[in-house]
Amino acid sequence: MTTPKVRKQKHQNNLPKKDKDSKVLTAQNGGIASSKWKYVAAVLSGLTLLAAAVLKHRYGSPGQTTFARADVKTDELVNSVPCSSDYQKDPFKECKPSFCGRVVRDNVVTSEEAEHLLGVAKRGLAYGGSNGGASILDLHSGALSKNDKFINVYSILPDGEGFTEQDFSIYRRVKDKIHRAIAEHFHVPLTSLFLTKPTFFSRMNTSEAKTMHDEYWHPHIDRVTYGSFFYTSLLYLTTYGTDFTGGRFIFTDQGHNMTVEPRLGRVSFFTSGSENVHYVEKLTSGVRYAVTISFTCDPSMAIADPNVR
Numbered sequence: 542m543t544t545p546k547v548r549k550q551k552h553q554n555n556l557p558k559k560d561k562d563s564k565v566l567t568a569q570n571g572g573i574a575s576s577k578w579k580y581v582a583a584v585l586s587g588l589t590l591l592a593a594a595v596l597k598h599r600y601g602s603p604g605q606t607t608f609a610r611a612d613v614k615t616d617e618l619v620n621s622v623p624c625s626s627d628y629q630k631d632p633f634k635e636c637k638p639s640f641c642g643r644v645v646r647d648n649v650v651t652s653e654e655a656e657h658l659l660g661v662a663k664r665g666l667a668y669g670g671s672n673g674g675a676s677i678l679d680l681h682s683g684a685l686s687k688n689d690k691f692i693n694v695y696s697i698l699p700d701g702e703g704f705t706e707q708d709f710s711i712y713r714r715v716k717d718k719i720h721r722a723i724a725e726h727f728h729v730p731l732t733s734l735f736l737t738k739p740t741f742f743s744r745m746n747t748s749e750a751k752t753m754h755d756e757y758w759h760p761h762i763d764r765v766t767y768g769s770f771f772y773t774s775l776l777y778l779t780t781y782g783t784d785f786t787g788g789r790f791i792f793t794d795q796g797h798n799m800t801v802e803p804r805l806g807r808v809s810f811f812t813s814g815s816e817n818v819h820y821v822e823k824l825t826s827g828v829r830y831a832v833t834i835s836f837t838c839d840p841s842m843a844i845a846d847p848n849v850r
């Protein structure tokens with residue numbers, strides 16, 4: 542019995558003459574031939590990398606499409622997706638999604654309204670703020686991130702400070718516009734669709750997470766995370782690439798992500814079930830502000846509009 546090593550030697554010695562010669566020739570000229578091919582391969586891979594970088598910059602990386610770009614103002618972008626089975630057991634026939642998807646619109650809220658709400662967010666969050674990278678302010682409940690927990694902003698506001706009737710009236714107007722946009726798009730009677738909790742301003746920055754509340758980058762389903770949501774909306778108060786980097790909103794479709802780049806005044810709304818798993822990328826610079834305003838079909842989960850206190 543021969544070992545593999547012995548068999549290999551035997552095979553080489555038995556090569557026909559031509560093969561032996563060509564082996565010698567290759568050995569002699571290999572330096573020139575292989576350096577030529579190495580050069581061609583290097584140029585080709587350089588060109589491929591360059592093309593990939595250009596395509597990535599323009600269209601996103603393979604497996605990822607930029608659905609809404611921050612530098613392009615858009616009336617309406619629609620991306621339909623099949624509904625998950627999450628709504629099957631729900632009553633609320635005329636309200637629950639009969640079709641599912643995502644919509645991005647830059648014409649629902651004016652830039653003045655968005656800028657005013659950015660001021661409200663900054664003013665309110667100045668009374669608190671998380672130690673980690675994500676802080677929230679809920680004007681309904683008063684919940685405000687402070688260090689590693691939440692406090693009630695209404696219980697700590699000094700006399701004469703806080704939020705004005707104008708702040709609340711702009712908030713309610715914006716909420717009504719988004720309510721109408723969702724009802725129209727998803728063919729739901731306005732009176733069957735209710736504001737639900739939590740609604741909140743969010744502020745994200747690059748600070749390291751200190752508690753799980755700071756970890757906004759985990760893929761999740763809003764119906765699972767928040768319980769009562771049927772339709773989620775986000776109003777962006779700052780712009781990707783100008784006010785911050787990272788922090789894009791990503792729908793994690795199977796094998797292909799759809800990205801929404803936040804833009805001041807941009808409204809993004811979508812059905813809240815597992816057809817719309819999503820996360821926010823970690824910020825790499827700057828500060829990102831947004832408001833989450835969501836709606837339910839379940840009247841028992843409805844909340845009233847917030848009012849000055």
Ligand SMILES: O=C(O)CCC(=O)C(=O)O
Pocket residue numbers: 743763766775790819820821831833
């Ligand atoms: O701010 C965003 O773009 C989305 C935040 C989010 O996914 C959430 O609060 O559940």
